[in-house]
Amino acid sequence: MELIRVIDPHDPRVAAFRDIRERDLVGRQGLFVAEGKVVLNVLLGAPDYELQSVLLLESRVAGLSETLARLPAEIPVHVATAEVMNAIAGFHIHRGILALGRRRGVPTAADLLAALPRRTLALVLVGLSNHDNIGSIFRNAAAFGVDAVFADASCCDPLYRKAIRVSVGGVFRVSFARFDDMGGFVDALAAKGIEPAALSPRGETEIGAFDRPGRLALFLGTEGEGLPETLMARMRTLRIAIAPGFDSLNVAATSAIALHRLADVGR
Amino acid sequence: MELIRVIDPHDPRVAAFRDIRERDLVGRQGLFVAEGKVVLNVLLGAPDYELQSVLLLESRVAGLSETLARLPAEIPVHVATAEVMNAIAGFHIHRGILALGRRRGVPTAADLLAALPRRTLALVLVGLSNHDNIGSIFRNAAAFGVDAVFADASCCDPLYRKAIRVSVGGVFRVSFARFDDMGGFVDALAAKGIEPAALSPRGETEIGAFDRPGRLALFLGTEGEGLPETLMARMRTLRIAIAPGFDSLNVAATSAIALHRLADVGR
Structure with missing residues (x-):
């Protein structure tokens, strides 16, 4: 699996993770941001949801090898330093793991x-x-x-x-x-x-x-x-x-x- | 009961309520800050605790008359505008009620x-x-x-x-x-x-x-x-x-x- 190194907080490939707190307030058109390893693992096993993209703190990559091995090949995995990751998200991400997901359908x-x-x-x-x-x-x-x-x-x-x-x-x-x-x-x-x-x-x-x-x-x-x-x-x-x-x-x-x-x- | 109007966030009479979040992190030598009407009412009925001082948003005074009537006469009740109260506390106090309390003793x-x-x-x-x-x-x-x-x-x-x-x-x-x-x-x-x-x-x-x-x-x-x-x-x-x-x-x-x-x- 290829890791995409992000060094610019304004990199368009991580635009979906930018200013997360402000976006929380306005809704995300069916998209959501999930945090942490346990939650990511549940998301990966959930048939009604699809993962779209991941952003990781570089120091977390080694400890996440099992989880990352489960990711579909087409899912981009971005890696950043703490400084860049916090600048992208707009606050301190202490879990170091962000996942962008989408609900496949919205049942009535x-x-x-x-x-x-x-x-x-x-x-x-x-x-x-x-x-x-x-x-x-x-x-x-x-x-x-x-x-x-x-x-x-x-x-x-x-x-x-x-x-x-x-x-x-x-x-x-x-x-x-x-x-x-x-x-x-x-x-x-x-x-x-x-x-x-x-x-x-x-x-x-x-x-x-x-x-x-x-x-x-x-x-x-x-x-x-x-x-x-x-x-x-x-x-x-x-x-x-x-x-x-x-x-x-x-x-x-x-x-x-x-x-x-x-x-x-x-x- | 006399209400003490506070117009200066640096008024020494409300020093205990200043910069609450930062004080949270360093301990308060037996003192604590409680928020909200329900909590204040429980505190008033708790024999192991004593109330020392209250800081209220001026707009909350009328709705708190029953609670205020229960306060011992010697407890100072300070009243401030939202602007002054938030400046004292260091963040937005949305409940508009802060109480400074002390535990009477610390049992082993x-x-x-x-x-x-x-x-x-x-x-x-x-x-x-x-x-x-x-x-x-x-x-x-x-x-x-x-x-x-x-x-x-x-x-x-x-x-x-x-x-x-x-x-x-x-x-x-x-x-x-x-x-x-x-x-x-x-x-x-x-x-x-x-x-x-x-x-x-x-x-x-x-x-x-x-x-x-x-x-x-x-x-x-x-x-x-x-x-x-x-x-x-x-x-x-x-x-x-x-x-x-x-x-x-x-x-x-x-x-x-x-x-x-x-x-x-x-x-």
Whole structure:
């Protein structure tokens, strides 16, 4: 494999890696930047995604030989000093590994619903605008073998750089789709025989007492507002009991507990 | 209550709030800075901590009247415009609420062990150097009523600004102490009849099959290295099964799942 040495931060071959933080804010037309060796390895094994280009710190090349050997021959691998790499990215890249990727296609929620297995566990994210939380939830979803994640229009992008990093590549392992119309989506779940259930501090049923249906979609809402009452009125509601007087669980912690209780992994 | 209007960022009365980020890095001699209304409310109700001073964005004063009414009369409350507040802190303070606090005393691990209730659940943190993880673990510990958290010398400070924020004040609700000598600490647990158990992806017993002893200390290690084998050899080891081929759970997610399984809250 040929390494392309980059010495000019304005080299057009690494333009996609330039000023990453600013680009994070404006969207990238289906492209994303992933960081780190573990995430790159997950990306390489993800059929729904393609790698387009890699930029490495020169001191990382030797330690990455196994990963680099897995790259398709046509993927350009650029190498730079720390000074040049930081000048390209616009900040200090301490992992020394950046990968430019693309999602091969963007399934609709209907596509994903139709492809779910007979026994299934899905997550539905409502209004989650924090990339740490989205990333953590995808990490948990991947860890517990969730079949699909659905996100409403107000959720932030799981393919945002920080969400990818926090997910440790989980965003590439779990199919996900967005939807606009909540009412229509809940109807579509019903049409597929998938029971919706909401996690909420105000939930009626303690999660340990919930008898999991074979086809289940777990709804998670924002920490501040929580799920809208009108939405919760349409489904069973589950709670995780906590000590009195303390604020609440983080939504990602909630997802970890709920998935550990309800997923088939380890059973 | 008198509000002290600050118009000069170099006003000595707010010196403790100056250049917060840089001070984060050098330690604060027992002082800490907490951010936000929820955290301030937890701090006000925490007997082991004392508030020393508050700095508020002027636009937040009206919405904080209930919290401000709880402040002891001698606590100075400073008010500033956004421009002055950001100039004091050295970065944009989007919550608009900063509180300077102090821990009243620093218990030793032996102090804390001696004070544990008959039936008890403690966490022991080993080598956790990430403030997000420390903060999240304290949030979970507070939510599930953990009696004490013990941290080895290589863990980062739970009273670091970001850890406090992520914990949503959980660091003020759960007693904690540090220890230097791991061997001595494990011996001290045994002397108190507290059974140690380690959480690890390589654990022998699936956590759902673990019969919780009345006095239990759960050990959590770093995500990269995990707990040292020599340490795990001294105790039962528990695992949380995840899907094959995926990296691992985050240590804070692990704490959430383990505490939900093993704490008495909700039982």
